[in-house]
Amino acid sequence: MLKAWNVNLIVATFVLTVLGTFLTRSGILSSVHAFTRGTIGYYFLAFIAIVLITSVALVAGNSSGLSSKGHLDAVASRETTFLMNNLLLSVLTFTVLLGTLFPLVAEAIRGVKVSVGAPFFNRMGLPIMVATLFLLGVGPLLPWHRTTRHELYHRIRIPGAVLVGVLIVAFVAGVRDVYALLAIAFGTFALATVVREFWRGAAARMQSKGENAGVALARLVSSNGHRYGGYVAHAGLVIAVIGIAASSAFKVEREVTLTPGQTVNVAGITARFEQVWGRQEPQRTTIGADVTLLKGQRIIGRLEPTQHFYTSSEEPVPTPAVRSTLARDVYINLMAFEENGSSATLRVLVEPMVIWIWLGGLIVCLGALIALWPRRRHAAQPVSVPIVPGLTEQQRKRRKRSRSRRPVAAGATAASEVSS
Amino acid sequence: MSGRFVRLCAVLVLSVGAQSLALGQPSAPRTPKPTIVTPADSALDAETRSLATQLRCPVCQGLSVQDSPSELAQQMRDVVRQQLQDGKSPDEVKQYFVARYGEWILMAPPASGFNWLVYSLPGIVLALGIVFLVVLIRRWTSAPRDAASPATPNPSHTMH
Amino acid sequence: MKWKRGVIAALIAVPSIGLLGFGLTRDPGAIPSPLPGRAAPTFTLPAFTRGDSAPPSLAANDSVRLAALSGDVIVLNFYASWCLACRDEHEVLRSVAAKYVGTDVHFFGVLYNDSPANAIRWLGEMGTLPYPSLADPHSRTAIDYGLYGVPETFFIGRDGRVAYKHTGPVTQDVLVSKIEALRAASRAAAGGVQ
Numbered sequence: 145m146l147k148a149w150n151v152n153l154i155v156a157t158f159v160l161t162v163l164g165t166f167l168t169r170s171g172i173l174s175s176v177h178a179f180t181r182g183t184i185g186y187y188f189l190a191f192i193a194i195v196l197i198t199s200v201a202l203v204a205g206n207s208s209g210l211s212s213k214g215h216l217d218a219v220a221s222r223e224t225t226f227l228m229n230n231l232l233l234s235v236l237t238f239t240v241l242l243g244t245l246f247p248l249v250a251e252a253i254r255g256v257k258v259s260v261g262a263p264f265f266n267r268m269g270l271p272i273m274v275a276t277l278f279l280l281g282v283g284p285l286l287p288w289h290r291t292t293r294h295e296l297y298h299r300i301r302i303p304g305a306v307l308v309g310v311l312i313v314a315f316v317a318g319v320r321d322v323y324a325l326l327a328i329a330f331g332t333f334a335l336a337t338v339v340r341e342f343w344r345g346a347a348a349r350m351q352s353k354g355e356n357a358g359v360a361l362a363r364l365v366s367s368n369g370h371r372y373g374g375y376v377a378h379a380g381l382v383i384a385v386i387g388i389a390a391s392s393a394f395k396v397e398r399e400v401t402l403t404p405g406q407t408v409n410v411a412g413i414t415a416r417f418e419q420v421w422g423r424q425e426p427q428r429t430t431i432g433a434d435v436t437l438l439k440g441q442r443i444i445g446r447l448e449p450t451q452h453f454y455t456s457s458e459e460p461v462p463t464p465a466v467r468s469t470l471a472r473d474v475y476i477n478l479m480a481f482e483e484n485g486s487s488a489t490l491r492v493l494v495e496p497m498v499i500w501i502w503l504g505g506l507i508v509c510l511g512a513l514i515a516l517w518p519r520r521r522h523a524a525q526p527v528s529v530p531i532v533p534g535l536t537e538q539q540r541k542r543r544k545r546s547r548s549r550r551p552v553a554a555g556a557t558a559a560s561e562v563s564s
Numbered sequence: 565m566s567g568r569f570v571r572l573c574a575v576l577v578l579s580v581g582a583q584s585l586a587l588g589q590p591s592a593p594r595t596p597k598p599t600i601v602t603p604a605d606s607a608l609d610a611e612t613r614s615l616a617t618q619l620r621c622p623v624c625q626g627l628s629v630q631d632s633p634s635e636l637a638q639q640m641r642d643v644v645r646q647q648l649q650d651g652k653s654p655d656e657v658k659q660y661f662v663a664r665y666g667e668w669i670l671m672a673p674p675a676s677g678f679n680w681l682v683y684s685l686p687g688i689v690l691a692l693g694i695v696f697l698v699v700l701i702r703r704w705t706s707a708p709r710d711a712a713s714p715a716t717p718n719p720s721h722t723m724h
Numbered sequence: 725m726k727w728k729r730g731v732i733a734a735l736i737a738v739p740s741i742g743l744l745g746f747g748l749t750r751d752p753g754a755i756p757s758p759l760p761g762r763a764a765p766t767f768t769l770p771a772f773t774r775g776d777s778a779p780p781s782l783a784a785n786d787s788v789r790l791a792a793l794s795g796d797v798i799v800l801n802f803y804a805s806w807c808l809a810c811r812d813e814h815e816v817l818r819s820v821a822a823k824y825v826g827t828d829v830h831f832f833g834v835l836y837n838d839s840p841a842n843a844i845r846w847l848g849e850m851g852t853l854p855y856p857s858l859a860d861p862h863s864r865t866a867i868d869y870g871l872y873g874v875p876e877t878f879f880i881g882r883d884g885r886v887a888y889k890h891t892g893p894v895t896q897d898v899l900v901s902k903i904e905a906l907r908a909a910s911r912a913a914a915g916g917v918q
Binding site for chain 1: 613617618623624626628634638667668669673678681682683685686689690693694697700704
């Protein structure tokens with residue numbers, strides 16, 4: 145299905161990548177990411193023109209060869225969630241592109257300069273991402289092809305209960321922002337779905353093969369790497385999203401001016417300003433502040449936020465100091481200081497669960513690794529977890545027969561072809 | 565730039581001087597003064613912060629006035645705070661800056677006139693996409709099975 | 725159906741390339757100011773240096789009130805001692821301002837994010853100006869004028885409106901032509917619009 149659309153997406157991906165490089169190199173947008181302004185912009189533009197025109201011409205010319213008739217067994221099926229997911233991510237890409245280029249469009253048509261920054265992208269992007277997160281949870285619950293209403297209820301009831309429960313708990317805990325609430329709720333829902341899949345798969349193995357839990361899990365993952373690696377990746381993404389939601393919903397920020405020895409309390413962390421110091425380096429002068437972090441009376445860390453003054457630049461470059469733990473990140477920024485060191489203005493930020501964002505990313509990579517791990521093609525029939533328990537043996541046989549007529553696509557599929 | 569360097573050298577000299585002074589003293593542990601500063605996070609602070617994130621720092625590359633470390637941004641934050649304290653509404657404060665810097669000073673374009681395009685297009689595209697998808701799904705669920713392309717995925721072994 | 729797709733392709737490619745090409749001709753750092761045509765924001769700022777040829781009525785550390793000068797042409801130049809580009813226009817300002825001493829054209833320098841001590845030292849090095857320099861301690865006036873860098877020069881007409889804002893070092897041609905155009909506007913027409 146959707147061959148032509150897939151090719152369009154591939155072409156768009158390449159063109160957008162080149163466009164991204166063009167935007168930062170040509171100097172047509174002012175942004176933290178843009179640098180250099182030279183004649184390279186014109187060469188780049190010519191390159192983009194060639195790429196765009198050539199690829200679109202190729203796709204247009206070959207559209208007849210790419211078209212495919214699709215078939216869906218039912219609306220409530222995994223294929224549908226894939227289509228919806230595809231749509232949502234495409235709309236997100238379009239939104240980001242629109243926001244990035246809109247200042248140019250507005251200038252071209254109205255002659256007025258406008259800025260499109262973080263508030264726009266947050267406002268537009270968050271709903272789409274939350275919807276995608278919902279699909280992340282629902283997708284694995286829906287079987288391929290079709291399902292019955294009874295089966296659907298059976299699958300959804302535990303993760304659904306988890307969703308409602310987490311929603312209530314988060315609301316009571318003080319989360320009021322709609323998107324943070326939805327992100328945490330949908331994320332936990334998706335996590336519950338993943339856990340359920342592992343549970344059912346391991347339970348089936350334990351029952352049919354008599355393996356214990358550990359062995360069953362290990363063999364489950366190794367024999368169905370694509371599927372369970374994918375689930376691990378889902379879990380990683382959810383963990384990252386929950387980290388993002390929690391760190392922004394529970395963020396606390398304070399700015400104070402302190403004299404040496406004074407402390408400030410932010411969200412349970414005490415920061416004590418010790419002194420301001422200066423250091424001369426070959427290409428810059430660095431002014432820094434010593435700050436001690438305490439929890440109650442116990443010292444938990446020392447931070448040194450700095451400001452770098454470079455000879456060539458007018459504005460100083462501040463370097464915040466950060467202390468990361470699983471529970472929270474503490475950032476301290478040196479905003480201003482008295483020349484005689486008598487006081488300093490510090491901005492203290494406490495954001496919970498930031499490391500989870502990185503951990504989630506690592507788990508996604510782990511999931512990808514599991515999915516990509518090369519597997520021996522063993523002759524033994526892998527235990528297939530019944531996806532659609534309603535199918536009769538005859539239907540299953542008919543399905544296998546139609547599958548074997550297909551050209552072999554990937555290694556894992558080949559294993560099943562051989563074994564069935 | 566020379567002025568700034570003189571100031572910085574002053575800090576360096578003073579910090580070095582302080583060290584040498586300390587060396588000359590009989591060593592005694594520095595007991596920190598037990599004064600705790602609790603910044604009162606009033607509604608004014610929160611409102612200033614929220615408004616400052618919607619204004620763009622004129623001298624920085626795309627940073628908001630709240631995030632920017634530059635002196636002008638700090639001065640703008642002071643102006644925002646002062647005006648809010650004087651009783652101006654957030655819209656009036658934003659209007660003050662727009663009258664002097666232009667629409668560009670707002671981090672997201674005001675939703676009026678031509679700018680409606682950037683706020684409504686994503687929703688329109690999404691709606692069109694959903695309509696297209698519904699049509700496609702209808703067509704595909706009613707198409708006979710044999711017409712299916714052989715690319716339907718293998719359900720029990722792959723994720724996709 | 726190939727031509728239909730070709731038309732769609734052209735509809736996508738041509739405006740995109742056109743837009744990006746247009747973008748290449750624009751400067752993202754140049755912000756057009758909404759001030760020209762509007763009343764110049766008033767200020768009362770202390771003069772930290774009188775300048776060589778300041779009017780005798782202006783004593784040291786006196787404040788300059790913009791409102792007091794309505795009906796005259798005013799040139800307001802924002803500068804700083806740390807600003808490299810300000811050095812390029814310094815001589816131009818000095819020589820042109822010297823020609824207008826004693827006329828109804830008033831020059832003022834406004835210091836931006838700098839200390840008067842630094843400015844006096846800088847003026848001593850670059851050459852003192854024939855007009856006063858004003859201190860703007862919290863950049864309130866700079867923000868009032870929509871400043872986003874230095875140097876910036878504002879030309880205020882007899883009617884009290886900002887006629888023109890020049891970003892970057894000002895040249896002799898620009899200075900003289902703008903001043904003369906504003907001087908030519910008759911006093912009667914400027915009925916005290918503030």
